Amino acid sequence: MLAVEVRDLAKTFRSGWFPRRLTRALRGVSLSIPRGVIFGLLGPNGAGKTTLLSILATLLLPDAGEAKVLGHDVVREARAIRPRLNMASGNSSFIWSLRAPEILAFYGRLYGLHGKALARKVDELVALCELEEHRKVPYQELSTGLKQRLALAKSLVNDPELLFLDEPTLGLDPDISVRMRAQIAGLRRERGTTILLTTHYMREAEELCDEIAFIKNGEIPARGTADALKRQIGIGDVIALRLDPASGEGLTELPGVLRCVFQDGRVELTVDSADKRLPEILHWLHEQGIVVRDVDVHEPDLEEVFVELAK
């Protein structure tokens, strides 16, 4: 069962009158996201992440293509979708003079809660997002971290089946980011919420997401698990060896070796898979009578994949 199904989605923003400026934010994006996963959407600024999220959240109408959320068309059946999804973003803002429980109660009522159920939900979310001590503080006086926790709390007011998180840890201190990430992971684990997350932080994506799609210039050039993406990009693992004697002639001829660099008495081999190639390389070196003094294996992280894809 799919939570999100997108086919050939396109969106162009028009601005100015003379000259008329056109910005093609999405150029035929296709994507499917199964239910119950945390799906990451990565990409450089202006790649189209927020545009895609906004269309799926029914805040923006697409120019072309089709998007279904929880089985409903986002254009024709937006009313059926809205009660079942919610959204929080890193730059969320609320009415300045209202306090956290009042903001949560306002949105709770918009999602059909009332009476004791509403009061219970507000208390639950205030506790969940650790806003207890700040119940009486107006929104404008909350710190950035507290504002973002409140945004997350607001996004849970209707127990959404599908949650859009647009840069949820943007600008947060590391310790608060860690707690926020734990809360997000808990949502999927404990409530089975499907989460579509955009982020600039590769570590966040690697830690949280079951699957990731890269979006660039309004297109999705790559998607998969973090490991699959690394393989797909082909930037490879690096095996650094200190050899005695310091010679590795013939190493480049071995299967799976993509690149070989000699530097400061060390040889750095870029291979398709360190797990597979390291035993073969060590065996070959042994046969050649070369002693291996030191081995270091480095797997590329998602950041390197991001840099590679963003080129």
Next chain:
Amino acid sequence: MGRVYAFAKRNVLMAVRNVFFVFELAFWPSVGVLSIGLMTRFLELTPEMTAFLLVGTMALSTIQVCQLDVSYALLFDVWSKSVKHQFLAPMEIRHMAFGSWLVGIGRGLTVFGLQAFLSWWAFDFDFFEPGVLALGAFLLGCFLTSAIVGLLVCALVLLFGTRAEVSAWATVNLVMVFCGIYYPVSILPPPVAAIAAAFPLTYFLDAFRSHYGFASEFSYALVTGFLLSALYVALAHWALAAAVTRCRRTGLLLKLSE
């Protein structure tokens, strides 16, 4: 009704926490009624002429305050950059408009009460003289006008962004010029008078003033006023709904939240 209550309660909370609202509710209406009342004294106007002017003053203040509440339902979200959360939720424009309008009626009645008291205390003018029914019909007409103006202001803000927020304060004053705030519409040039005849408030003012000895310029003024109001409320609601759809298409809904 829960969604209507959500908007009503939010408007109340914002009203009680904002000193600006006190000015809207007490300061400007008091200044308005006192300055116009004193002017009638200086010009030595008859009680009928005084009534004519004070009715206009009261209508302006009441409509202004009530329509601001309808406009604030959107404007406060625009100012605090939280518009998208509202339109992400499963609510309809009618919830937003009706909830905020109810609070506007409450604030409008407060303004009316204050001005009625000042008019009676300072200038011996009795707003209740035409009777409760006539006064009720007039106030309802004023509140319907407020709903129309408030909805149109919201539509303008969603069409043109924050550049249009000035319309929240300007529109009512413009409407009042056409509707004969301090004069009968018969003195307007014929093309302008024809425009005035398209405004429901023109009929409500005409009907209420007729209780103070002024011959009515329209037959079935109240009926015409209410029919026009119903038509314009429907049109304004449609215009706002169309503006929201356009806003979703152009991306302004997101820009207003950044």
